[in-house]
Amino acid sequence: MSSIFRQVRAMLRANLLGLRRRLAISVSMMLSVALVVCVLAGFLAMAAGFERTLAGTGSASVAVILGGGSNREAGSDIPAEALRGILALGGEIGVVRDTGGQLVASREVIGTTEVAAGDGAHAATLALRGMDLSGPDLRDGVALVAGRMFTPGTRELVVGLGLARQGPGGAIGGKVRLGALDWTVVGQFAAGGSAFESEVWADLDAVRAAFDRQGEVQSLRLRLAGPEAIGTLRAALGTVTATPLVVVSEAELYAGQSGRTADLIRLFGWPLALLMAVGATAGALNTMMSSVADRRVEIATLRALGFSRMAAFLATWIEASLLALIGVGIGIALSWLLFNGWQASTLGANNARMGFQLMVTGEVMAKASLLGLATGLIGGALPAIAATRLPLTAALKAGA
Amino acid sequence: MTEPATDAPYIALKAVQKGFKIGAEAVPIFTALDLTIPRGDFVAIMGPSGSGKSTLLNMLAGIDSPDGGELRIGSARLDRMGEGARSSWRAHSMGIVFQFYNLLPMLTAAENVELPLLLKPLAARDRRARVEKVLDLVGLSGRGGQYPALMSGGEQQRVGIARAIVSDPALLLCDEPTGDLDRKSAGGVLEMLRFLNRKLGKTIVMVTHDPRAASCARRTLHLDKGQFLEERRAA
Numbered sequence: 290m291s292s293i294f295r296q297v298r299a300m301l302r303a304n305l306l307g308l309r310r311r312l313a314i315s316v317s318m319m320l321s322v323a324l325v326v327c328v329l330a331g332f333l334a335m336a337a338g339f340e341r342t343l344a345g346t347g348s349a350s351v352a353v354i355l356g357g358g359s360n361r362e363a364g365s366d367i368p369a370e371a372l373r374g375i376l377a378l379g380g381e382i383g384v385v386r387d388t389g390g391q392l393v394a395s396r397e398v399i400g401t402t403e404v405a406a407g408d409g410a411h412a413a414t415l416a417l418r419g420m421d422l423s424g425p426d427l428r429d430g431v432a433l434v435a436g437r438m439f440t441p442g443t444r445e446l447v448v449g450l451g452l453a454r455q456g457p458g459g460a461i462g463g464k465v466r467l468g469a470l471d472w473t474v475v476g477q478f479a480a481g482g483s484a485f486e487s488e489v490w491a492d493l494d495a496v497r498a499a500f501d502r503q504g505e506v507q508s509l510r511l512r513l514a515g516p517e518a519i520g521t522l523r524a525a526l527g528t529v530t531a532t533p534l535v536v537v538s539e540a541e542l543y544a545g546q547s548g549r550t551a552d553l554i555r556l557f558g559w560p561l562a563l564l565m566a567v568g569a570t571a572g573a574l575n576t577m578m579s580s581v582a583d584r585r586v587e588i589a590t591l592r593a594l595g596f597s598r599m600a601a602f603l604a605t606w607i608e609a610s611l612l613a614l615i616g617v618g619i620g621i622a623l624s625w626l627l628f629n630g631w632q633a634s635t636l637g638a639n640n641a642r643m644g645f646q647l648m649v650t651g652e653v654m655a656k657a658s659l660l661g662l663a664t665g666l667i668g669g670a671l672p673a674i675a676a677t678r679l680p681l682t683a684a685l686k687a688g689a
Numbered sequence: 690m691t692e693p694a695t696d697a698p699y700i701a702l703k704a705v706q707k708g709f710k711i712g713a714e715a716v717p718i719f720t721a722l723d724l725t726i727p728r729g730d731f732v733a734i735m736g737p738s739g740s741g742k743s744t745l746l747n748m749l750a751g752i753d754s755p756d757g758g759e760l761r762i763g764s765a766r767l768d769r770m771g772e773g774a775r776s777s778w779r780a781h782s783m784g785i786v787f788q789f790y791n792l793l794p795m796l797t798a799a800e801n802v803e804l805p806l807l808l809k810p811l812a813a814r815d816r817r818a819r820v821e822k823v824l825d826l827v828g829l830s831g832r833g834g835q836y837p838a839l840m841s842g843g844e845q846q847r848v849g850i851a852r853a854i855v856s857d858p859a860l861l862l863c864d865e866p867t868g869d870l871d872r873k874s875a876g877g878v879l880e881m882l883r884f885l886n887r888k889l890g891k892t893i894v895m896v897t898h899d900p901r902a903a904s905c906a907r908r909t910l911h912l913d914k915g916q917f918l919e920e921r922r923a924a
Contacts, residue, residue, distance in 0.1 A: 295807040306795035590791040593752055594852075595780025595808050598772070681752045682743075 293603075296596050300604035303587060304580070305611070311576075311583055318576035318668075319616035321569040322661045326620025327627070328565055330657040332558020334628045334647040336551040342645035343546055346483035347539035348429040349516035352384070354509040354526070358533040360545070362399050365507045371531035372396070372506055382525035383518030384511045393512040395424035396493055398505055402467045415452065416488045417467060419496025420510075425478070427510045428485055436461045436476030441492045444499065447476040451486030454632075470499050482646065484543060510539065562657075566664050573668025577609045581676045589681045598677040605673035606666070613665020617658045624657065625649050699728035699859070699892055700749065705758035705768075707744055718744050719915045721758070728859070731886040731893045733906035740912045742896040743864065749894055750785055750862050751775035762860065780808040784853030788865035790845040792837040798848045799824065799833030805856040823851040827881060843874025850881055854891070861885065863895040867902050879905045 308315055354375065356367035367375075376392060385393045397420045404415055418424075422441055425431060439445035446465060453459030463474045472491070480486045497503050513519055516538065523536050537545075581588070588601055629649040702724040708717040718741045726732055736742050747753035748760060751767050754775070760768040765778055779785075784805070792801045799820050806816040824833050827847040837845050846866060853861055863882065867875035883905050885891045895906060903909045909921045 292808055292810065299804060299807050303793050303795055586791065587793050590787070590793070591804065592776065593750065593779065593785055593791075594805050595776055595778075596804075597776055682747050 293597065293600060296591075296600035297603045297607070300588075300591060300596065300600055301607055303591075304584065304604055304608045307584060307587070311580055314576045314579050315612055318569075318573050318612050318665075319619060321572040322613050322616025322664050323620035323623060325562060325565045325569045325664060326617055326657045326661040327624050329558060329562035329660055330620065330624035330649055330653055331628050331647070332554060332562065333653040333656055334624065334649045335633065336554040336558065337650050337653055338633070338645045338648040339554065340551040341648055342482060343484050343543045343550075346480075346485055346543040347541075349538045349540045350513045351427055351429070351539040352511045352513050352519055352522055353537055353539050353542050354511065355507070355535040355537070356532045358535065360535050360537065360542075362397075362508050362542075365535075366532075367506045367509060367534075368531050369504060369506075371529055371534070372509065374529040374531060375509060375526065378525055378528075380525075381521065383514050383521030385514055393423060393427070395421040395427050395510045396506045396508075397421075397424060397510060398493065398496060398502055398507045399488075400496070400500060400502070402500075404465055404467060415467075417496060418488050418490050419493040420490060421493055424493075424510065425490065427512055428480065430483070431478055431480045431485060434477050434479045436474070438476055439490065439492050439495075440475075442494060443492065444470060444472045444495050445475045445491065446472045447478055447490045448474055449486035449488050449490075450477055450479045451482065452489065453477050468499055484645075513538075562660060566660055569661075569664040570668040573609060573613065573665055574671055576612070577605060577669045577672035578675065580608065581605060581672045581679070584676075585679055588676055589679055592679070592681055601676045601679075602673045605676040606669050609665045609669020609672065610662065613662055613669070616665070617661035620661055621649075621654050621658060624654075698725040699730070699763060700724065700726040700894070701759070701761045703759040705748070705760055706756045707741075707748065707753075708756060717915065719755075722915065722917075724910075724917065726892065726894065728892055729886070729890045731883070731905070731907045732895070733903035733909045734894065734896045734912055735898065735900075735903055735909060736912035741915050742912055745912070746862055746864055746894065746896050749860075750783060751779050780805065781856070782858055783860040783862055784856070784858045786846070786849050786853045786861065786863040786866045788868040790837070790842075790849045790869075792845055792848055792852075794837055797834050797836055798829065798840065798851075801837070801848055802833070802851045802855050804852060809856060819855055820851075823855045824848075826854075827851045828877075841874065842870050843877055846870060846874070846878050847881065850878070850885075854885060854889075859892055861891045861893045863893065863897075865897055865899075866895060867897070867899055875899070875902065 354367065355362065355365035356371060357365055359365040376394065387393055397418060399416060399418045401414050402417050422438070425438060433447070434450060436447070439447050448459045459474060459477070461474055461477065464471045465474060497505060511522070513522065519536065519538055526534050526536060592598070592601060628647045631647045633645060633647055702722055705719050705722040706717070707719045708715050710716070734742050734745065744753065748755055748767070749762065751770070755768050758768065759766070763782065765782065767775060767778070770778065802820045802823060803816055806819060820833065824830055827850055829844065829847055829851065832840070832844070837848065840848070866882065867878055870878060879902055882893060882895070886893050893906070895902065897903055904923070907923050911918045
């Protein structure tokens with residue numbers, strides 16, 4: 290074992306055994322690091338959870354056609370002439386056909402509507418999707434968990450499980466007032482926690498009639514022969530010129546939405562966490578400066594015995610890092626307990642409420658830990674340098 | 690152990706200069722200090738406060754460096770060494786005994802004594818053997834596991850002496866070693882220093898205000914205003 294290692298170990302041991310003398314300020318440093326870790330982990334867990342929810346939504350084998358050049362359902366409109374043209378396309382266009390030779394497709398509209406809570410105090414904005422009866426079958430991984438599917442032509446709703454847990458009026462048989470009319474909840478569906486679970490589905494014509502959107506179609510979902518068939522479909526749609534059409538896979542559509550919102554969450558989270566990290570670094574610097582001042586006679590004594598400046602530097606720096614590491618551990622543990630799996634909701638695409646779970650993933654923990662550790666390393670560096678520059682003559686007199 | 694006393698100069702200061710700055714004003718302490726100490730000598734340095742005793746001891750310990758002149762200890766030119774080299778020299782060539790013991794309170798007596806040995810390439814078993822040996826030498830056999838706070842001042846100073854001699858240095862520097870002790874404990878410490886000089890051949894330089902302590906030395910030098918005024922040799 291090299292001399293420098295033994296020196297550092299001896300000095301570090303003395304530092305750590307002397308922590309009781311500076312317990313309060315050491316604990317405050319650990320907690321400030323823990324707070325930084327918690328804040329960053331909270332935001333990153335939110336972004337990760339949101340991303341995971343949307344990334345798990347949609348299938349690569351389902352194509353979504355949008356009209357009017359829009360790449361979002363909210364701004365899309367497919368004129369009747371274009372719709373007829375698409376549905377009349379013959380031959381091999383990469384889309385699955387039913388036994389009657391018709392394309393497996395669902396015309397859909399989506400809108401937001403407010404629904405009042407039971408106490409009437411709160412109103413939640415829901416995403417209400419009108420679709421053809423084939424619509425639910427075009428969603429992979431979706432299963433009816435209670436009740437039944439809506440009946441065409443009626444004001445019946447099927448509610449996503451995520452929404453049913455949080456939102457008002459999600460119980461089967463419950464009446465929900467959407468717009469000027471009452472609707473009846475007849476079923477609940479699960480979709481593996483994906484964004485689908487934050488939607489309410491109903492018959493296309495019933496929705497269009499209730500919200501004065503007769504004849505409107507915003508998107509057309511088609512079952513592709515396979516993920517690679519989307520190219521064939523794009524080529525086939527070249528003959529439809531009534532409106533500029535955008536063709537994306539359902540997976541791409543939701544992934545695009547998740548990226549924007551998750552980036553926005555991170556855009557708020559990182560600066561806030563970094564700002565707090567600057568404060569925590571100042572706290573670490575103050576703690577370690579106090580530590581060096583408290584140990585100045587001990588450090589000077591060891592230096593007088595022949596211990597090197599490098600040993601004094603490393604022992605102080607490692608002490609700061611260890612305190613920060615404990616703070617990181619506390620922060621990660623708290624983040625896990627407080628945030629992981631916590632149910633949250635935000636405005637998703639189409640300005641409707643979208644539920645998701647915060648996820649303290651390995652990547653979240655790694656990033657938050659690195660920031661916490663950096664506060665200790667940076668905050669401890671200057672005091673460690675100060676430890677090497679203690680005037681030995683003055684420090685030795687301090688025993689008097 | 691170290692070589693017996695000879696007349697060859699072991700410590701030699703030639704025209705050593707040292708001063709301090711207070712604001713813009715330079716305050717000289719030594720303008721041209723000369724001193725020779727042969728190997729195996731036991732020198733007490735006395736003088737009033739501010740005479741430069743501690744500054745001299747700090748320079749001999751390599752804690753401070755002269756502004757000019759020559760400072761040689763054995764074959765080492767301390768006046769030419771940088772901080773790193775002086776630190777390494779301290780680790781291998783001298784032991785220091787402090788007035789207030791300067792023991793690390795969170796370590797046991799044995800762990801305090803072991804500290805200088807951590808600077809040497811010794812196995813843990815060898816370090817422990819040497820620690821036990823010097824604790825026995827200073828009369829603290831079996832007390833190595835005690836913490837300094839549970840020991841008397843005299844016992845703590847014996848631990849300090851054990852720490853100073855555990856790596857078997859030729860030179861022992863003592864800064865008021867009895868300054869914080871009662872008469873009885875001081876007597877025991879002085880007896881120990883005399884033993885280390887007479888029996889083990891250590892060269893000892895001791896700064897003290899106490900004439901009784903100085904009487905244990907072979908030579909007493911009186912320092913005043915940066916100059917040695919008189920020298921008394923023990924009978």
